Amino acid sequence: MPDVAAYAIDSATGSFSPTTITRREPGPTEVYFEIKFAGICHSDIHTARGEWGPAIYPLVPGHELAGVITQVGSAVTRFAVGDRVGVGCFVDSCGECEYCRAGDEQFCTGEAGTVWTYNSIGRDGVPTAGGYSEGITVEQDYVCRFPDSIPLDQAAPLLCAGITLYDPLKRYGTGPGMKVAIVGMGGLGHMGVQIAAAMGAEVSVISRTLSKQEDGLALGATHYYATNDPETFPSLQGTFDLIVSTVSETQDFTQLIGALRTGGTLVNVGLPELPVQLAIDSLGARKAIAGSMIGGIAETQEMLDFCAEHGLAARVERIPASKINEAYDRVVASDVRYRFVIDGSTFRS
Ligand SMILES: [Zn+2]
Numbered sequence: 001m002p003d004v005a006a007y008a009i010d011s012a013t014g015s016f017s018p019t020t021i022t023r024r025e026p027g028p029t030e031v032y033f034e035i036k037f038a039g040i041c042h043s044d045i046h047t048a049r050g051e052w053g054p055a056i057y058p059l060v061p062g063h064e065l066a067g068v069i070t071q072v073g074s075a076v077t078r079f080a081v082g083d084r085v086g087v088g089c090f091v092d093s094c095g096e097c098e099y100c101r102a103g104d105e106q107f108c109t110g111e112a113g114t115v116w117t118y119n120s121i122g123r124d125g126v127p128t129a130g131g132y133s134e135g136i137t138v139e140q141d142y143v144c145r146f147p148d149s150i151p152l153d154q155a156a157p158l159l160c161a162g163i164t165l166y167d168p169l170k171r172y173g174t175g176p177g178m179k180v181a182i183v184g185m186g187g188l189g190h191m192g193v194q195i196a197a198a199m200g201a202e203v204s205v206i207s208r209t210l211s212k213q214e215d216g217l218a219l220g221a222t223h224y225y226a227t228n229d230p231e232t233f234p235s236l237q238g239t240f241d242l243i244v245s246t247v248s249e250t251q252d253f254t255q256l257i258g259a260l261r262t263g264g265t266l267v268n269v270g271l272p273e274l275p276v277q278l279a280i281d282s283l284g285a286r287k288a289i290a291g292s293m294i295g296g297i298a299e300t301q302e303m304l305d306f307c308a309e310h311g312l313a314a315r316v317e318r319i320p321a322s323k324i325n326e327a328y329d330r331v332v333a334s335d336v337r338y339r340f341v342i343d344g345s346t347f348r349s
């Protein structure tokens with residue numbers, strides 16, 4: 001396998017620069033695919049900047065990969081050269097623990113646990129490197145197939161942003177007659193609005209301002225509320241069956257709980273600091289606060305098929321790899337509609 005061009009960061013305070021990494025020759029059940037687009041997820045930024053603890057540097061992030069298979073191992077049965085495929089947040093797991101058997105490979109409790117697409121140690125003992133690169137070798141069971149109708153640039157973000165919203169929306173019964181609020185209108189939120197609306201719910205967006213209202217309504221929301229309006233939360237008391245919060249800044253969760261109906265559920269998929277007051281506010285009316293983290297491979301494939309069936313995809317801004325540093329600053333400033341995807345043809349400079 002030839003070395004591939006990639007972009008890496010060498011410290012928490014560093015910036016991205018071109019490099020070369022070696023991908024392994026595909027084993028019998030592995031495929032190699034050329035990466036056409038790689039999404040930039042906020043998690044990439046947190047990891048690269050050491051905000052979730054020390055990362056393994058040099059780090060090649062990227063866990064929203066979309067590309068085309070160019071090589072398959074001798075025993076690969078599920079894929080062929082030319083297939084349009086993608087990889088999300090993880091590339092391996094034990095396959096035998098109760099969570100893997102249940103299709104929740106992201107919660108693997110095997111000895112090595114879930115092997116993340118980057119910043120993890122692979123089966124071969126080598127640190128994993130993600131999608132900011134020209135290609136990747138992956139075990140076929142961790143690869144998803146993109147339906148033909150979804151362009152690859154708009155498909156890549158589905159593998160993290162899409163599944164992160166699809167899983168809790170489905171788990172908590174999103175459908176006709178349900179009032180669902182999506183908090184935050186970013187990369188995650190804009191997928192949540194589309195998926196919840198396609199599932200038949202009445203969807204509201206709760207965002208800081210009304211700046212993305214037009215997009216929110218176009219994507220399927222019927223109401224759009226700004227948290228900078230002091231009337232918003234008082235007017236929403238006891239309104240929603242389900243609220244999915246996608247924001248990572250610390251916020252007042254007690255207001256979101258207040259906006260739930262009795263018996264309602266607040267699912268947090270962002271990573272803010274949670275105050276203790278949360279427990280007190282929630283137990284009074286049997287309200288549930290839940291966590292959720294991506295989804296397994298089978299469910300990810302189900303989500304991709306659902307998106308194709310309903311004509312859903314991410315809205316993206318394409319950038320060349322040379323603009324990753326600038327893109328990071330813009331993501332942190334919420335200045336992207338709604339996901340940056342790196343053009344895979346620009347890793348080689
Ligand atoms: Zn992500």
Ligand SMILES: [Zn+2]
Binds near residue numbers: 098105109
């Ligand atoms: Zn496992």
